Amino acid sequence: MPHSLVFSFTSEYFENTQNNNQWLQINPTVGKQVTIHQQGVPPDQKINAHGDIVGTDFTFKITDAITGQLQGSRSVEGGGVYGSFLVGVQGIITDALGSCPATGQLSGYFSSFGGGIG
DSSP: OOOOOOEEEEEEEEEETTTTEEEEEEEESSSSOEEEEEESOTTSOEEEEEEEEEOSSEEEEEEEEEEEEEEEEEOTTTOOEEEEEEEEEEEEEEETTEEEEEEEEEEEEEETTEEEEO
16 A cells, blocks of 8 residues: 655755765654765765654655665855755555555755755
8 A cells, every 4th residue: 555745854964075975864743863875976876764754654664775866055155055855765664554665755855944855
């Protein structure tokens, strides 16, 4: 049975430009924390994701990323942070029928003022 969830979140973004490392920590209004880490630049980047998302009738434990990209940037004018992400993830979904391996997609945007995910 397919599940989907749209939620708002606060986030923390860190970029180490010397090593092309980016981290995005998502603190959703539902569930627990999700972390996305990307090392390198396309097409040779490596990406991983971990965390938990809790819906009204399911829990999805993210164990890794399959594919995707995290694109963050700092605003020169305002000093803020903004960006977007599109990450295919895999993990374990648990609902009323039990638990099983599952894949999904995280996509959204973030800024110094919070973000949204769908």
